[in-house]
Amino acid sequence: MHDPDDELEAELRGLAADREPVPGELLRAAVDAFAWRDIDAEIAELVYDSLLDADAASLVRGPSEQRMVSFAAGGMTIDVEVTGAGPGRQVLGQIAPPQRAVVEIRYPGDTVTVEADELGRFRSGPLPHGPASLRLRPAAGAEGPAIVTDWISW
Numbered sequence: 001m002h003d004p005d006d007e008l009e010a011e012l013r014g015l016a017a018d019r020e021p022v023p024g025e026l027l028r029a030a031v032d033a034f035a036w037r038d039i040d041a042e043i044a045e046l047v048y049d050s051l052l053d054a055d056a057a058s059l060v061r062g063p064s065e066q067r068m069v070s071f072a073a074g075g076m077t078i079d080v081e082v083t084g085a086g087p088g089r090q091v092l093g094q095i096a097p098p099q100r101a102v103v104e105i106r107y108p109g110d111t112v113t114v115e116a117d118e119l120g121r122f123r124s125g126p127l128p129h130g131p132a133s134l135r136l137r138p139a140a141g142a143e144g145p146a147i148v149t150d151w152i153s154w
Contacts, residue, residue: 041135041146044071044078049152071134071149078134078147082154088126089154093134095120100139107132115139129154 048070067082077096084090095101098120105112105124108131116122116136134149 041148042073044073044076044134044147044149046070046150046152047072047077067154069152073147074145076147078136078149080134084126088128090125091123091127093122095122095136100142102137102139104135104137105132106135127154 046069048068050066050068065083069080069082071078071080075097079094079096081092082089083092091105093103093116095116098118099116100118101116101120101122103114103116103122103124105114105127107128112124112127114122114124116139131151131153133151134147136147138144138146
């Protein structure tokens with residue numbers, strides 16, 4: 001079925017997009033606001049970062065292609081190893097205590113979803129350089145809040 005109002009709306013949207021495009025900052029703010037849909041999620045605190053714990057001797061040897069980070073929230077620990085050189089990074093993770101979970105690796109512009117097995121292990125890659133955050137949700141049938149980590153750059 002053809003509706004003249006749909007045509008008018010499409011034409012008005014096109015004119016507005018050409019003459020007054022939405023600023024990039026506003027689009028980013030809208031995306032960030034949408035992230036608040038997990039407002040009940042627990043925030044996991046960064047408790048270890050090998051990049052921050054590097055001693056002077058290791059800096060002399062040059063930059064490492066491996067980074068270890070750990071987050072903690074509500075009696076749970078999430079250990080993440082980020083490895084790789086070149087255009088992408090591999091991510092290996094372990095949830096303690098071990099449990100199945102859905103792990104979303106979020107970075108600007110996309111989200112990669114993987115599953116943690118019964119031992120709490122998960123893997124993904126290659127992923128782009130830049131800021132990333134994890135969101136863990138209980139596996140189907142399990143209870144508990146979602147857990148969201150701080151953003152880190154890898």
